[in-house]
Amino acid sequence: MTTVATKPPAQAARPARRKRPKGGGLGRYILVRFLLIIPTIFILVSMVFWLMRTTGDPITAALGGRLSADQLAERIHAAGYDRPVIVQYFEYLGQVFTGNFGTTISTNRPVSEILTTYGAATAELAFYALIVAFMVGIPLGMLAAYLRDKATDATLRIFAILCYATPVFFSGLLFKLVFSVWFKVLPVSGRANTSSELQLQLLPDPTGIYTIDALRTGNPEVIGDVLAHAVLPALALGLLTAGVFLRLVRTNVIGTLGTDYVDAARSRGVNEFRLVSKHAYRPALIPIITVIGLQIALLLGGAVLTETTFEWKGLGFMLIEFIKARDFVAVQGIVALLAVIVAVSNFIVDIIAALIDPRVRY
Amino acid sequence: MTAVATPPKPQQKPKQKKSLFSRLPIVHQLRQSVGLQRGMLVAGLIITALFILTAIFAPILAPFGYSQLRGDEGAFGAQQPPGGQHLLGTTVGGYDVLSRVIWGSQTAIFVIVVAVALSIVAGVLLGLVSGYFGGWLDRILVVICDAVYAFPSLLLAIVMSIVISGGKSDLVGGVFAAAISITVVFIPQYFRVIRAETVRIKAEAYVESARVLGASNSRIMFRHVLRNATRTLPLIFTLNASEAILTLAGLGFIGFGIEPTAAAEWGYDLNKALADVSSGIWWTALFPGLAIVLVVLGITLVGESLNDLADPRLRGRRAAGEESGEIAETSVVPGGTLEAGPGGLVGLEYQRNDIRDTAENDSTENRTEDRL
Numbered sequence: 223m224t225t226v227a228t229k230p231p232a233q234a235a236r237p238a239r240r241k242r243p244k245g246g247g248l249g250r251y252i253l254v255r256f257l258l259i260i261p262t263i264f265i266l267v268s269m270v271f272w273l274m275r276t277t278g279d280p281i282t283a284a285l286g287g288r289l290s291a292d293q294l295a296e297r298i299h300a301a302g303y304d305r306p307v308i309v310q311y312f313e314y315l316g317q318v319f320t321g322n323f324g325t326t327i328s329t330n331r332p333v334s335e336i337l338t339t340y341g342a343a344t345a346e347l348a349f350y351a352l353i354v355a356f357m358v359g360i361p362l363g364m365l366a367a368y369l370r371d372k373a374t375d376a377t378l379r380i381f382a383i384l385c386y387a388t389p390v391f392f393s394g395l396l397f398k399l400v401f402s403v404w405f406k407v408l409p410v411s412g413r414a415n416t417s418s419e420l421q422l423q424l425l426p427d428p429t430g431i432y433t434i435d436a437l438r439t440g441n442p443e444v445i446g447d448v449l450a451h452a453v454l455p456a457l458a459l460g461l462l463t464a465g466v467f468l469r470l471v472r473t474n475v476i477g478t479l480g481t482d483y484v485d486a487a488r489s490r491g492v493n494e495f496r497l498v499s500k501h502a503y504r505p506a507l508i509p510i511i512t513v514i515g516l517q518i519a520l521l522l523g524g525a526v527l528t529e530t531t532f533e534w535k536g537l538g539f540m541l542i543e544f545i546k547a548r549d550f551v552a553v554q555g556i557v558a559l560l561a562v563i564v565a566v567s568n569f570i571v572d573i574i575a576a577l578i579d580p581r582v583r584y
Numbered sequence: 585m586t587a588v589a590t591p592p593k594p595q596q597k598p599k600q601k602k603s604l605f606s607r608l609p610i611v612h613q614l615r616q617s618v619g620l621q622r623g624m625l626v627a628g629l630i631i632t633a634l635f636i637l638t639a640i641f642a643p644i645l646a647p648f649g650y651s652q653l654r655g656d657e658g659a660f661g662a663q664q665p666p667g668g669q670h671l672l673g674t675t676v677g678g679y680d681v682l683s684r685v686i687w688g689s690q691t692a693i694f695v696i697v698v699a700v701a702l703s704i705v706a707g708v709l710l711g712l713v714s715g716y717f718g719g720w721l722d723r724i725l726v727v728i729c730d731a732v733y734a735f736p737s738l739l740l741a742i743v744m745s746i747v748i749s750g751g752k753s754d755l756v757g758g759v760f761a762a763a764i765s766i767t768v769v770f771i772p773q774y775f776r777v778i779r780a781e782t783v784r785i786k787a788e789a790y791v792e793s794a795r796v797l798g799a800s801n802s803r804i805m806f807r808h809v810l811r812n813a814t815r816t817l818p819l820i821f822t823l824n825a826s827e828a829i830l831t832l833a834g835l836g837f838i839g840f841g842i843e844p845t846a847a848a849e850w851g852y853d854l855n856k857a858l859a860d861v862s863s864g865i866w867w868t869a870l871f872p873g874l875a876i877v878l879v880v881l882g883i884t885l886v887g888e889s890l891n892d893l894a895d896p897r898l899r900g901r902r903a904a905g906e907e908s909g910e911i912a913e914t915s916v917v918p919g920g921t922l923e924a925g926p927g928g929l930v931g932l933e934y935q936r937n938d939i940r941d942t943a944e945n946d947s948t949e950n951r952t953e954d955r956l
Contacts, residue, residue, distance in 0.1 A: 265731040273747050376620050383888065387880035389830055391837045391854055392873035395861050403864050410862055516734070523736035527834055531858065542838050545742065553746075557739055564734050 248576060255572045259565045266561035267318055270554055271311060279303040280550040284327040323555035328547040333555030336540060341559070342430030343413060343536035344525055347459065350452050351521060351528075354460025355467050362464075363471025368498050370476055378468065385465025390524045394458040394531035401454060409451050411533040418444040459528040463517055470513050474506035481505075508579045515571025519564050610818070610886075613893045625889035631882025639689040647671075648680045650687035650848035663860065666867050673867040676856050677844060681867060685875050687848035691759060692879065696828045698763035699770065700821060706767070707774025708810070708817075714775070715782030716805050726779070729772035737827070738834050741765035745840045759842060762835055766828045773820055781813035788812075819894065822887030826880040833876050850876050 277283060281297050289297070298304050302313075317324065323333035366378040402410040409415065413432055414422065421444050422428060422435045429435055436448040478484065479502045487501045488494075526538030533539065537556055544552040605611060610629070617625050638645060653659060655669065660680060666673040672681035710729075714722045732740065744765035785791060786809065794804050836842070836851020844852065850872040857869035 261727050262731045262734065265728055266735060269732070270743060273743050276747050371620055376624075379624075379888075383881055383884050384877065387826065387830075387884055388877050389833050389837070389851075389854075389873070391834075391858075392869070392876060395854065395857065395869045395873065399861050399864075399866055399869070403861065519734055519736045523738035523834075526736075526738060527837060530838055541739075541742075545746070546839065550746070553743075557743060560739060561735060564736065565731075568734055 251576055252573055255569055255576075259569050262565045263562055264315075266565070267315070267558045268311070270557050270561070271314055274550050274554050275307055275310075277550065280327055280554075283548045283550055318558060323558065324551045326544070326549050326552040326555075328544065328549040328552070333552055336552065337537070337555065337559050339430055340535060340537045340540045343432075343534060344522075344529070344538060346431045346433060346452070347455055347525055347528065347534055347536055348521055350456035351459035351463060351525075354456050355463035358461065358464035359467025360471050363468040364475055364498050364503055366468065366472040367475035367479060367502070368494070370479075375472075379472070382465040382468040382472075385461045385468070388462075390458050390462050390527045391531045393461060394454065394528060397454045397458055398531075408453055409447075411531075413451050413534055414444070414448050415451075418447045422448075455528050455532045455534050458531070459521065459524050462524050463521055466517055466520070467510075467514070470510050471503075471506070474509050475502050478502040478506045508575055511571060511575050511578065515568050515575075518567040518571075522560050522564065610890075613890055616893055617889065621889055621892060624885050625893075628882050628885025628887075628889060631878060632886055635689055635879045635882060636693065638686060639693040642686050642690045646683040646686040648683040650679070650684050651845045652680065652683070653678050663865055663868070672871050675853060675868045676860055676865075679844060681853075681871050684844075684848040684853055685850070685871050688850045688853070688872060688875060689879070691842065691847045691849050692829050692832060694759055695763045695766065695832050696825045698760065699766035699828045700824055702763065702767040703770035703824070704774055704817065704821070707771045708778050708814075710771070711775040711778030712782055712805055712810055712813070715779035716786060716801070716809060718783075722779075725775070729775045732768070733772040733776070737769040737831060740769050741831050741835055742838070742840065744768050745835060749840075759847060762832050762840070762842065765835065766831050769831065770824050770828075773824065774817075777816050777820060778813050781816070782809050785809045785812050816894075819887060819890045822883055822890060826883040826887065829876060829880055829883075 274280075279298055281301060281303060282294060285294065285297065295304075302310065314324075321334055323337065325332055326336065362378050362381075366375045366382075369375050398410055401408045413419075414436075418436070418441075421439055421441065422432060425435055425438060432448045433445075433452070436445045439445075475498065479498070481502075484497060484501050487497055492501065522538075525536065526541060528534065529536045529538035530542050537560070541553060541556045544550075544556070614622070614625060614629075648655065648660075660670065660674045660678050662674060662676050662678045664670055664674040666681075670680050670682065672685065674680055675684070710725060714725045741762075742765075745761050748764055749761040791804060791808050794808050799808075832849070833851035833854070836849045836853075837855045839855060842849045842852065853872040854869060854876075857865075857872070860866075860868045
């Protein structure tokens with residue numbers, strides 16, 4: 223059964239990729255997948271809206287107790303929260319559609335501005351974390367699969383489970399304790415120290431992604447400082463995902479290592495390293511890529527916790543700040559944006575999987 | 585009705601050669617496993633058992649109450665280093681760390697049980713109805729569950745706990761708020777698995793025969809389909825139990841925790857320890873964190889082992905050999921025939937696809953069907 227299941231990709235994948243251009247398969251598949259994003263986003267945005275609204279109107283939640291009843295009513299009326307909820311719902315949907323997520327109550331800034339400012343920080347963190355996860359998870363996963371059931375495999379599997387079992391905030395705290403407090407080699411928290419932060423802000427139209435901005439200043443001190451700040455958060459968040467990657471690569475490579483074409487390659491004298499990294503690993507990539515797409519959600523959830531641990535001022539950090547301030551307009555905006563990111567990244571992953579494996583676009 | 589019920593029974597009897605004990609989910613796998621795999625399973629089971637025992641005997645084990653601030657000799661004092669009266673020191677709030685770690689296991693287990701029980705009931709029911717009847721209800725439920733599943737679970741739990749408790753929590757309310765928040769996250773997982781199984785089993789001959797015999801929909805659903813669709817539940821259960829602890833700790837860490845006077849919760853303690861770490865106070869963070877890691881590790885080890893044992897490709901080779909010996913029924917090994925599941929070996933194949941990652945989407949399932 224296993225051989226039947228896994229054989230076709232190796233034989234079919236390469237010719238199919240070249241011959242396929244005319245086929246309606248891929249085009250139609252992409253279109254269908256794309257259209258499927260819309261209900262997903264719609265459902266998530268609606269869900270968040272209705273759930274948040276069951277707690278009452280955002281203004282009472284944020285300012286209740288601090289303003290008199292009359293003032294509250296006035297603010298509620300001005301913001302339109304005294305209209306029927308269903309009207310507000312459709313208005314909100316329309317606004318989201320045009321990229322308008324409302325105005326925060328606590329800081330009175332447009333939510334979309336907050337999303338772009340702090341989104342860059344989260345993207346930067348997620349990028350570094352993914353690099354850590356790939357660099358740790360994939361080679362170790364292949365090694366574990368190759369040395370299956372040996373001591374190395376057992377150690378690596380325990381390591382993978384430990385990566386998953388350790389909450390990011392706990393590993394973050396430990397890293398901080400060891401590297402920042404005891405050995406004092408890396409900064410405790412934040413994205414840059416005050417002087418580099420100042421230099422970065424003086425840049426014309428900053429990207430918000432500190433690594434890029436730091437490179438633009440051309441000042442090696444600033445670059446080093448920004449990178450040093452990113453090490454611990456990226457490590458904490460990256461290791462969480464690395465554990466998942468390791469398990470995933472291991473399982474799938476074990477599957478492909480048992481196939482006939484790997485045996486055939488071995489009998490032709492292909493060296494063992496190439497055997498694992500090319501012959502077994504490449505066909506195993508498809509399920510790996512599909513699941514990596516689903517890890518985006520884990521990564522974003524982890525980012526919220528990592529950012530809080532390291533005071534990394536990204537979307538997750540702000541989300542918690544807004545929750546503390548009971549500013550539910552902002553919370554709703556951030557959560558909706560994250561939902562959109564997850565939906566879109568799942569779409570991209572589906573497309574990549576389809577490009578690699580023609581069987582996907584049935 | 586009774587006529588329908590009687591025929592299958594005599595057929596089932598020869599299968600019941602194995603004792604009930606050896607067919608219990610974990611015991612069966614324990615016997616099936618060998619070497620390293622058995623080691624991991626046993627280690628996981630021991631840790632999990634310790635965790636459960638700690639939770640049960642927390643009142644005896646813990647030297648102090650979880651919200652106790654003063655003993656016989658006056659107040660405990662804040663951030664006392666480990667040693668003396670307080671083996672693991674005291675927190676910034678002046679609680680005894682050891683006591684809170686021990687009491688925390690009780691909170692964790694309570695949340696797991698409530699969350700997983702609620703989500704199993706809801707997820708299984710929805711999945712069964714959705715898969716069995718199909719149609720527009722099925723499509724809508726699938727789209728909704730996919731959307732919810734794709735969502736970062738922690739964010740969903742945050743939103744839910746805002747809804748349930750407004751972000752503040754008291755004694756039982758806080759625990760339930762956390763449990764229900766986690767439930768919402770898990771329902772789609774049970775839904776997907778049960779639905780996929782239901783869709784498959786619905787096409788089996790015995791379901792059709794039951795229908796021909798005039799069995800009602802509910803009877804077919806609960807007696808014929810559900811009983812055969814629950815194979816994967818212990819596995820998802822263990823995976824979810826560990827995720828429930830992490831979600832609870834995550835909620836606690838970002839401030840949706842249960843108040844220290846209501847119950848001990850590890851995530852809350854870690855949140856309070858965040859500031860301590862910068863000043864080199866390690867004991868307030870280390871011990872609750874280790875408790876989380878250890879419990880999740882234990883439960884995950886059990887879940888991983890179950891997963892591997894259910895997967896013929898990953899099961900230890902010797903064990904696989906024993907199983908195949910059983911197929912031929914030539915071996916003297918007691919234990920009867922290979923129980924590959926309702927679909928025979930095909931069932932195993934499906935199971936592998938279902939389990940390898942419960943997240944696998946419908947397109948891959950369809951592909952498997954095409955290939956088979």
